[in-house]
C-alpha cells in the first residue's frame with residue numbers, strides 16, 4: 131500500500147482510490163479530416179513506452195473523480211510529481227538528464243579538485 135498526492139484534493143490518499151488511464155498529453159488533431167491515415171493512427175493507437183520518465187493520466191476515482199497527471203519513473207515505479215490538467219510537468223526526461231549531467235560534472239570537478247590538493 132502506498133499513497134498518491136491528489137493535486138485537487140491536496141491530500142495524500144491510498145493508491146486504491148486511483149486508476150491509471152494511460153499516457154498523458156495526447157492531443158487530438160485539430161482537423162482530423164486533413165490529417166493522414168498515419169497521423170490519425172498514431173493519435174488513436176500508438177503510445178510511448180519509455181524506460182525512465184513517463185507522464186501518465188490518472189483519475190481519483192474514489193475521491194474527487196477528477197483527472198490529473200503523474201510523472202512516474204518506469205524503472206523504479208517512483209512517482210516524481212502529480213499536477214493538474216493543463217499544467218506542465220516540472221520533471222521531464224530532459225530535466226532529469228540535465229541534472230544527471232550537472233551532477234556528474236560537479237562530481238568530476240570536486241574529484242579533480244581533490245587530486246590537486248593531494
Ligand SMILES: [Zn+2]
Nearest residue numbers: 136139190194
Ligand atoms: Zn482528488
